[in-house]
Structures are given as structure tokens and as C-alpha cells.
Amino acid sequence: MNTAPTPTPSNAAPRQRKPIEIIHAGLKKRHAAEMRFRLYGLIAISMGILFIGILFTTILGNATTAFQQTRIKLDIVVDAQMLDPDGKRDPEVLSSANYGAIVKASMNRLFPDVTSRRDQRELNELVSQGATYTLREMVMADTDLLGRTVTLWVPADDDVDMLMKGHMDRDAAEENRRLKDNQLAWLDRLEKDGRLEKHFNVDFFTNGDSREPEIAGIWGGVVGTFYTLALTLLFSFPLGVAAAVYLEEFAPHNRWTDLIEVNINNLAAVPSIVFGLLGLAVFINFFGLPRSVPLVGSLVLTLLVLPTIIIASRAALKSVPPSIREAALGVGASPLQTVTLHVLPLALPGMLTGAIIGMAHALGETAPLLMIGMVAFIVDIPKGIFDPAAVLPVQIFLWADSPERAFVEKTSAAIVVLLAFLMVMNALAVILRKRFERRW
Amino acid sequence: MNKTSFVDSSVKMAPVAGSTATVSRDKRETVGDIRVDHPRVRCNNVNVYYGDKHAIHNINLDVGNNEIIALIGPSGCGKTTFLRCLNRMNDTIKGCRVEGEILMEGQNINAREVDVVPLRARVGMVFQKPNPFPKSIFENVAFGPRIHGLAQGKADLEEIVVTSLQKAGLWTEVKDRLEEPGTGLSGGQQQRLCIARTIAVQPEVILMDEPCSALDPIATAKIEELMAELREQYSICIVTHSMQQAARVSQRTAFFHLGDLIEVGETEQIFVAPTHQLTEDYITGRFG
Numbered sequence: 221m222n223t224a225p226t227p228t229p230s231n232a233a234p235r236q237r238k239p240i241e242i243i244h245a246g247l248k249k250r251h252a253a254e255m256r257f258r259l260y261g262l263i264a265i266s267m268g269i270l271f272i273g274i275l276f277t278t279i280l281g282n283a284t285t286a287f288q289q290t291r292i293k294l295d296i297v298v299d300a301q302m303l304d305p306d307g308k309r310d311p312e313v314l315s316s317a318n319y320g321a322i323v324k325a326s327m328n329r330l331f332p333d334v335t336s337r338r339d340q341r342e343l344n345e346l347v348s349q350g351a352t353y354t355l356r357e358m359v360m361a362d363t364d365l366l367g368r369t370v371t372l373w374v375p376a377d378d379d380v381d382m383l384m385k386g387h388m389d390r391d392a393a394e395e396n397r398r399l400k401d402n403q404l405a406w407l408d409r410l411e412k413d414g415r416l417e418k419h420f421n422v423d424f425f426t427n428g429d430s431r432e433p434e435i436a437g438i439w440g441g442v443v444g445t446f447y448t449l450a451l452t453l454l455f456s457f458p459l460g461v462a463a464a465v466y467l468e469e470f471a472p473h474n475r476w477t478d479l480i481e482v483n484i485n486n487l488a489a490v491p492s493i494v495f496g497l498l499g500l501a502v503f504i505n506f507f508g509l510p511r512s513v514p515l516v517g518s519l520v521l522t523l524l525v526l527p528t529i530i531i532a533s534r535a536a537l538k539s540v541p542p543s544i545r546e547a548a549l550g551v552g553a554s555p556l557q558t559v560t561l562h563v564l565p566l567a568l569p570g571m572l573t574g575a576i577i578g579m580a581h582a583l584g585e586t587a588p589l590l591m592i593g594m595v596a597f598i599v600d601i602p603k604g605i606f607d608p609a610a611v612l613p614v615q616i617f618l619w620a621d622s623p624e625r626a627f628v629e630k631t632s633a634a635i636v637v638l639l640a641f642l643m644v645m646n647a648l649a650v651i652l653r654k655r656f657e658r659r660w
Numbered sequence: 661m662n663k664t665s666f667v668d669s670s671v672k673m674a675p676v677a678g679s680t681a682t683v684s685r686d687k688r689e690t691v692g693d694i695r696v697d698h699p700r701v702r703c704n705n706v707n708v709y710y711g712d713k714h715a716i717h718n719i720n721l722d723v724g725n726n727e728i729i730a731l732i733g734p735s736g737c738g739k740t741t742f743l744r745c746l747n748r749m750n751d752t753i754k755g756c757r758v759e760g761e762i763l764m765e766g767q768n769i770n771a772r773e774v775d776v777v778p779l780r781a782r783v784g785m786v787f788q789k790p791n792p793f794p795k796s797i798f799e800n801v802a803f804g805p806r807i808h809g810l811a812q813g814k815a816d817l818e819e820i821v822v823t824s825l826q827k828a829g830l831w832t833e834v835k836d837r838l839e840e841p842g843t844g845l846s847g848g849q850q851q852r853l854c855i856a857r858t859i860a861v862q863p864e865v866i867l868m869d870e871p872c873s874a875l876d877p878i879a880t881a882k883i884e885e886l887m888a889e890l891r892e893q894y895s896i897c898i899v900t901h902s903m904q905q906a907a908r909v910s911q912r913t914a915f916f917h918l919g920d921l922i923e924v925g926e927t928e929q930i931f932v933a934p935t936h937q938l939t940e941d942y943i944t945g946r947f948g
Contacts, residue, residue: 473754543791547854549752550787551804551861552780561803562793 350435444609451518460529496591525578532574848879
């Protein structure tokens with residue numbers, strides 16, 4: 221008997237609905253739920269895009285002006301009498317000579333009518349301190365300049381720069397602006413003479429930090445970041461991969477390895493400043509390594525990114541199908557051969573992804589570096605891993621903290637540089653990954 | 661091509677009516693000839709535990725020279741577990757413990773101090789799912805000889821690869837594309853590639869764990885043909901769920917049930933005139 225029992229009208233209970241009717245009745249609700257869910261997703265994504273858009277437009281909008289710098293054209297008489305009274309071209313004498321006076325003299329020559337000391341001081345405030353340094357470097361590099369007249373575009377003071385970029389209100393009351401009426405008049409004259417122009421700001425990309433915003437540059441931070449991150453990668457990737465391979469492939473599974481695993485996961489969640497304190501206590505106080513150097517910074521960041529790399533590497537190793545291990549072991553490969561020849565190459569792309577995430581994390585990290593003195597004001601470009609250095613995020617932090625108006629745009633520009641750094645790094649990693657990835 | 665069709669096996673199944681079983685279902689000791697003269701592998705009282713679970717109990721079995729022995733039985737009866745004892749693959753399973761004596765040429769390979777690397781070169785294994793390395797066909801076969809240092813120079817290695825592929829019956833199909841990925845082959849070709857990889861290190865015994873379960877009938881027929889040829893040089897121990905396959909390829913058959921080795925005998929005897937009631941029930945399809 222396999223005929224379906226059909227309810228006869230006589231004995232049928234109060235009209236039963238067929239399953240398909242019930243399904244149809246509920247269908248509208250189900251579709252509505254799905255539509256709602258999709259809508260939530262769309263809203264979430266649009267919010268994300270919106271915020272990223274706002275972030276990028278404000279940062280880029282603020283940053284663009286930082287790539288230009290107002291400069292003043294000066295005809296500087298390099299007075300040999302004044303700079304090198306003995307005429308011996310002694311570098312020591314040349315480096316400590318009074319270049320500032322020469323710059324001031326050239327400025328005064330442009331405005332012979334300014335005679336009072338107070339006015340002259342106000343006039344000279346228009347030119348940046350950086351002009352003195354530039355001139356000294358030029359003369360030190362080429363002593364033949366002594367006694368000649370050179371025409372230089374020297375950086376203007378940051379207040380002048382702000383005025384030229386429209387960040388200062390000319391019409392405000394005199395006591396409310398940083399440039400006085402007479403200074404504005406002089407600037408107008410300079411501009412009329414074609415001696416005041418905005419140029420591409422090369423200094424920003426080649427200089428180290430400075431208290432003067434007009435000559436402050438990002439290069440010190442870039443180099444410091446490069447050294448720090450390169451070392452961090454060098455320390456953390458091999459260590460992390462080795463730890464992951466050991467835990468995943470060789471270590472016995474017992475209470476101890478469970479404990480280690482739990483602790484690695486905990487370590488990934490430790491606030492980064494704690495790693496900074498650890499670095500201060502261990503690397504600087506105990507091992508006596510110097511402060512503020514990329515080496516110590518990278519050691520601290522290594523501690524910070526190790527858990528990330530270990531966890532990602534273990535996940536990558538776990539995702540290698542066990543059949544590959546069995547195949548290799550089955551023909552008599554030793555466990556090490558199995559890992560190095562088969563498992564590791566297959567897991568490498570995943571491990572690299574972990575390393576990228578870790579490095580990106582390290583790139584933006586400031587807190588642990590504060591603890592080991594990488595927050596210091598460092599003017600010189602670091603020449604090695606033992607030279608005091610700043611890193612980009614710390615540089616951004618320092619500039620954001622500075623009172624001068626001109627540092628606002630510098631901060632944004634530094635953020636742009638940091639983001640560019642991040643993108644270059646990620647692009648490199650993606651290329652590397654593609655090379656290692658086997659499509660079969 | 662083997663003319664034997666698939667359903668109609670060369671060995672006839674025992675008819676249900678003509679029961680030959682004389683041993684009751686409750687008897688758990690092995691019946692039949694567990695021993696052969698000059699065995700390649702001799703197992704004495706092999707027990708396997710997964711943690712607290714006693715997976716297989718007191719197995720005594722010989723694997724002879726140049727024979728194919730089929731291990732049959734319902735799922736979870738311990739066939740694969742036993743097979744994996746023979747090349748210590750159970751070592752890789754967490755919590756698995758193997759007790760007993762497994763002798764090869766008088767040496768107990770189950771002893772803790774035995775190095776599994778040379779053992780696995782002597783006892784090769786082909787797995788249920790074809791598992792070629794994600795490398796070229798050539799590299800797949802060359803891997804074993806290379807890690808064991810079997811080849812003197814490049815020419816020698818190439819020769820080993822070619823002969824292995826020839827023996828595995830794959831050479832004509834892949835000779836023009838040795839540099840292509842092994843994972844790009846069809847399922848049956850992949851499994852033969854795995855066999856080629858196994859015989860490239862010239863093992864004495866080949867363990868096959870349901871090698872055809874993922875393959876279509878034509879690929880299965882090819883592998884079976886291949887096994888018959890390989891038998892001339894190697895001993896083969898095959899786990900299979902297909903009784904027809906066991907009947908077609910093997911000389912001896914061992915029937916496992918719930919961790920016990922129930923009956924061992926000549927394949928024909930097992931399928932035509934089983935002694936144990938459980939064996940008869942299984943091969944006649946009453947359970948399993």
C-alpha cells in the first residue's frame with residue numbers, strides 16, 4: 221500500500237492547510253527579512269565609505285598646502301671679511317661664523333628706508349631661521365662663494381607662509397594677528413617685486429624635524445620608520461614562523477602547549493604601552509641599549525607583533541590539508557622534510573598576510589615607543605639603527621602637539637606620507653604573496 | 661582492458677540459501693589460516709587504542725610475498741587502523757597507541773626505537789583520496805627518491821621517474837606534460853600518480869586504503885589491473901568496501917568486525933564458503 225491517504229470531506233478536521241499554503245503565507249515575511257538584512261549591510265558599507273571619504277578629503281585638503289612653501293628671493297653678499305676674517309678657510313671658523321648677520325644685511329638692503337632697530341627686527345622676522353642654515357651649508361660645501369653675491373630663494377617665516385596660503389586674516393585688528401601692518405606692507409612690496417613666491421616644498425621631504433615649521437621635514441621620520449620596521453620584520457617573521465611551526469607541527473599536545481597557546485592569544489590583546497614598559501625595563505635598563513634608537517624600537521614592536529604573526533601562521537599551517545602531510549610522510553619524508561618541502565610553501569601566503577597585518581599594526585604604533593624615548597625631538601636624519609630616530613606616527617603626534625599654525629598642514633602631510641608608506645608596504649607584500657602563491 | 665564486467669565478478673557470491681557457516685556469531689576468535697610460509701609481514705597480538713577506546717583487539721595476521729590481501733568489513737571495524745599500523749602512520753594520530761609485535765624480516769617495526777623514515781620507504785602507502793603534491797607530475801614522483809637520495813644524478817632520477825610512471829600505467833598519458841601540475845590530472849590519473857610516487861622508492865609492501873572509493877568504474881578497473889601487475893614485485897595490502905573488488909583482485913581476504921579479525925582465508929573460500937556466520941552475513945549483505 222503506497223497510495224497517499226486522502227482526507228475525505230466527511231472525516232476531515234476543520235480545514236487543514238496544505239504545507240505549500242503555509243509556506244506561501246510565510247514567504248513574504250521571509251523575503252522582507254532578507255531585504256532588511258541586505259539594507260543593513262548596505263548602510264554599514266556606505267557609512268564606512270562615507271567616513272573614509274571624509275577622512276581622506278580633510279587630510280588631503282589640509283595636506284596639499286604643506287607641499288608648497290613661501291620663499292623670499294634674496295641677493296646675499298657672502299662677505300668674506302665677516303665670515304672668514306683670517307682667510308684660512310678653516311671649516312671650524314666657517315661653521316661658527318655669523319651667517320645670520322649676512323642674511324639680515326641682505327634683507328635690510330632691500331628696504332633701505334627701514335632704519336629703526338625695532339623695525340629692522342620686525343623686518344628680519346619675515347625670513348626664516350632656515351635661511352641661515354642653508355647659507356652655511358652652501359658656503360661650507362663651496363668656499364669659492366666667499367666674497368661673491370648669490371641669489372637665493374630662502375624660506376619665509378611660517379607666519380608669512382600662513383599669510384600667503386590664506387590662513388591669516390589680513391583684515392583682522394593688528395593686535396589679533398601675528399604680522400603687523402608694517403610687515404604686511406613690506407611683504408606686499410616684496411611680492412610686487414617678484415621676490416615672494418610659493419615654491420614646491422622640497423625641504424619637507426628631505427629635512428629632519430625642526431622647531432621652525434617652515435623647515436621641518438619628514439625625512440627623519442621616514443628613515444627612522446624604515447629602519448624600525450625593517451628590523452621588526454627581520455626579528456618577528458622568522459621568530460613567529462618558527463614558533464608557529466613548532467607549536468603546530470612538532471610540539472606534543474599537552475597541558476604546557478595549551479598554556480602557551482592561551483598565553484599567546486592573551487599577549488595579542490595586551491595594551492601596547494605595556495610592551496613599551498617591558499622594553500624600557502628589559503632592553504634599556506637591563507641590557508643597557510641606548511634610548512630612542514630604532515633597534516630598541518624594533519625589539520619592542522617585535523614583541524607586539526609576534527602574537528599576531530604566530531596566530532596567523534598557525535592558522536595558515538592548519539589550513540594546509542592533512543592529506544599533503546600524510547602523502548609526504550607516507551613516502552618516508554621526515555617530519556622536518558614534510559614541513560619545509562610541502563607544508564611551509566603552502567602556508568607561506570597565509571603567513572605573509574599575517575606579517576602584513578602585524579607590520580601595519582607596528583607602523584601605526586606610538587604608545588610603546590613613547591616609553592623607550594622615541595618621542596624625543598630629533599633633528600638629525602638617523603644614519604643607522606643605533607642613531608636616535610623618530611618614527612612617522614610619533615612625528616605626527618609631535619607636530620599635532622605644536623602650537624604653530626603652520627604645523628597643522630604639516631601634520632596632515634605627514635599622515636599622507638604615513639598612508640603612502642603603508643600602501644607601498646602592502647603593495648610589496650601583495651606582490652610577494654602572489655609570487656609564493658601556487659594556484660594549483 | 662579487463663574484460664570482466666563490473667557486476668558479474670569472476671568469483672560467484674555464495675547464495676544465501678546454501679549456507680556454509682559453521683561458527684556461531686558470538687565467537688570472536690579468528691578462524692581460518694592467519695599464517696603463511698615466509699611472510700613479508702607478521703603481526704602478533706596487535707592492539708590499538710585511541711585514548712581509552714580499544715579500537716582493534718589482538719590481531720594476528722601474516723602478509724605473504726607477492727600476494728594481495730584484502731581487508732574487508734563494515735565501517736568502523738578497524739581495517740584502516742590496522743593497515744596504518746603496518747607503516748606506523750598511526751604515530752601521527754594524537755592519542756593513538758599501538759601494542760603488539762609487527763615483524764618484518766624478524767625485526768619488530770612497532771618498537772619505539774625503530775626509525776619510521778626507512779620503514780615508510782619499505783612500506784609505501786596509497787590513500788583513500790588521491791593526494792598528489794601541488795607540484796609538477798615529475799616532482800611528485802621524484803620526491804621520494806630525492807629525499808632518500810636513491811638517484812645518482814639527474815639522469816638516474818629521470819629514469820626512476822619514467823619507470824615508476826610506466827609501472828603505474830600512467831606514462832603514455834603524461835609523458836608530454838611532466839612539468840604540469842599533478843593536481844591537474846583526473847581523479848584516476850591522480851591516484852595512479854600517487855601509486856607511481858609510492859613505487860618510486862621501491863617499497864616491499866604497498867598499503868592501499870580504499871584506493872578506488874573516489875574513482876569512477878573505468879579508473880577503478882585501471883587501478884585493479886595495475887595492482888595485478890604490481891603483485892609480481894610487491895606485497896599489497898588493500899582495504900576496500902567493495903566486496904567485488906576484494907574478490908577480483910586479492911588472493912587472501914581478512915574480514916574484520918568491530919575491532920576483531922573474524923576470518924581469514926583464500927579469497928575464493930571466503931566468498932564461496934565462509935566459515936564464520938558473521939562473514940557469511942556480511943558478504944551476503946545481511947549487514948554492513
